[in-house]
Amino acid sequence: MKQAEELEAPSTRERILAAALDLFTEQGFDKTSLREVSERVGVTKAALYYHFRSKEEMLSSLVERAHGIGHHGFDVLPLFNGPIDFAAALGTFSALLDQVLSNRKIFVLMERNRTAIEGLGDHDPAHQEEHRQLERQWAEFVANPKISLRDRVRVSAALGAVMAGAVGTTRGLGTDAPEGLKDELLSVLRDLFGLAQPA
Amino acid sequence: MKQAEELEAPSTRERILAAALDLFTEQGFDKTSLREVSERVGVTKAALYYHFRSKEEMLSSLVERAHGIGHHGFDVLPLFNGPIDFAAALGTFSALLDQVLSNRKIFVLMERNRTAIEGLGDHDPAHQEEHRQLERQWAEFVANPKISLRDRVRVSAALGAVMAGAVGTTRGLGTDAPEGLKDELLSVLRDLFGLAQPA
DNA sequence: GTCTATAACCAGATAGAC
DNA sequence: GTCTATCTGGTTATAGAC
Numbered sequence: 001m002k003q004a005e006e007l008e009a010p011s012t013r014e015r016i017l018a019a020a021l022d023l024f025t026e027q028g029f030d031k032t033s034l035r036e037v038s039e040r041v042g043v044t045k046a047a048l049y050y051h052f053r054s055k056e057e058m059l060s061s062l063v064e065r066a067h068g069i070g071h072h073g074f075d076v077l078p079l080f081n082g083p084i085d086f087a088a089a090l091g092t093f094s095a096l097l098d099q100v101l102s103n104r105k106i107f108v109l110m111e112r113n114r115t116a117i118e119g120l121g122d123h124d125p126a127h128q129e130e131h132r133q134l135e136r137q138w139a140e141f142v143a144n145p146k147i148s149l150r151d152r153v154r155v156s157a158a159l160g161a162v163m164a165g166a167v168g169t170t171r172g173l174g175t176d177a178p179e180g181l182k183d184e185l186l187s188v189l190r191d192l193f194g195l196a197q198p199a
Numbered sequence: 200m201k202q203a204e205e206l207e208a209p210s211t212r213e214r215i216l217a218a219a220l221d222l223f224t225e226q227g228f229d230k231t232s233l234r235e236v237s238e239r240v241g242v243t244k245a246a247l248y249y250h251f252r253s254k255e256e257m258l259s260s261l262v263e264r265a266h267g268i269g270h271h272g273f274d275v276l277p278l279f280n281g282p283i284d285f286a287a288a289l290g291t292f293s294a295l296l297d298q299v300l301s302n303r304k305i306f307v308l309m310e311r312n313r314t315a316i317e318g319l320g321d322h323d324p325a326h327q328e329e330h331r332q333l334e335r336q337w338a339e340f341v342a343n344p345k346i347s348l349r350d351r352v353r354v355s356a357a358l359g360a361v362m363a364g365a366v367g368t369t370r371g372l373g374t375d376a377p378e379g380l381k382d383e384l385l386s387v388l389r390d391l392f393g394l395a396q397p398a
Numbered sequence: 399g400t401c402t403a404t405a406a407c408c409a410g411a412t413a414g415a416c
Numbered sequence: 417g418t419c420t421a422t423c424t425g426g427t428t429a430t431a432g433a434c
Binding site for chain 2: 115
């Protein structure tokens with residue numbers, strides 16, 4: 001995510017990642033061979049192995065960025081252990097929304113390659129641990145009996161709505177950044193959380 | 200979905216599908232080999248080929264049921280070509296919700312194997328055609344300029360909320376049918392659609 | 399830093415006996 | 417309807433030259 005990427009000539013490594021991102025998203029991780037990636041980049045298959053230990057490390061590198069985002073968003077989950085402060089939750093979701101909107105491509109990749117990403121830790125234990133923890137936190141939240149079913153469903157629905165709105169729209173519209181989408185989704189969140197709409 | 204399945208001894212074919220459903224969901228379609236499926240069922244790999252032409256046909260058979268459901272739900276989409284009648288939409292989503300809740304396992308499978316299902320038509324053109332049409336209808340709806348952005352976002356968010364609520368909850372809670380979940384999600388939909396909550 | 403060549407492997411699928 | 421045995425093909429990954 002250094003800004004230099006778009007100014008300098010992109011390094012081979014970056015070009016590989018860009019090609020992999022597109023192919024993994026279009027065809028799926030498992031159905032994309034390294035041969036295809038190398039052909040698109042214009043290097044040989046073996047050259048990929050200079051830059052990445054394995055195919056999984058490519059996926060790993062791509063998903064890494066999104067993990068930081070999820071981390072920030074989900075860090076607050078353990079704090080929810082009773083009636084939810086929806087005004088505060090709106091702030092969290094708003095920040096999450098920003099991140100998702102400005103990293104749409106990666107979130108589409110993740111949405112479409114869930115199983116591949118989950119089974120990723122075999123060669124990358126650190127990554128797996130981070131992922132497992134996120135999953136566990138969410139599972140615990142969803143099943144937490146100290147929180148009313150209503151509140152859990154609302155938060156869960158909010159997450160689904162944000163993802164569907166931000167990611168689902170992207171697929172239909174290509175790579176457009178739809179004007180006003182963020183405001184509409186914030187409005188959705190307020191309705192979901194029982195908060196007043198601003199003038 | 201014949202009721203007999205649970206009363207009679209399940210046929211080999213059904214046992215294969217059940218094992219495949221579990222394995223495909225847990226590990227992903229691509230990472231599950233026919234050897235694993237055959238071992239779990241207690242037959243040999245070759246025996247699978249008596250019941251199914253290919254691995255893809257297994258997935259195809261599993262997803263078939265859900266397609267009918269999506270079909271009914273999305274059939275109404277082309278009718279949306281202006282301001283949306285949210286009271287009517289609530290009925291559609293309510294029916295969809297029923298179907299998703301009573302077929303959770305298959306929807307989890309679909310959520311986690313999107314790319315595999317999309318690339319499925321190579322050996323099954325009829326299936327592909329149905330899928331493509333569903334995708335197209337949705338894409339057209341999402342991008343339809345005759346419908347206000349607000350309304351499109353609301354419908355999109357509603358779909359995401361229903362799926363997240365019904366499917367996401369399932370993974371956390373195993374195969375439980377959470378009491379009251381449906382009512383909570385209907386309530387979410389009413390808020391999303393600007394409809395009054397019933398007494 | 400990129401190539402050629404090849405290793406090593408395992409998947410999906412088929413043929414034909416029983 | 418299920419088995420044994422086998423084929424074919426593409427995949428990831430490595431060794432070592434340039």
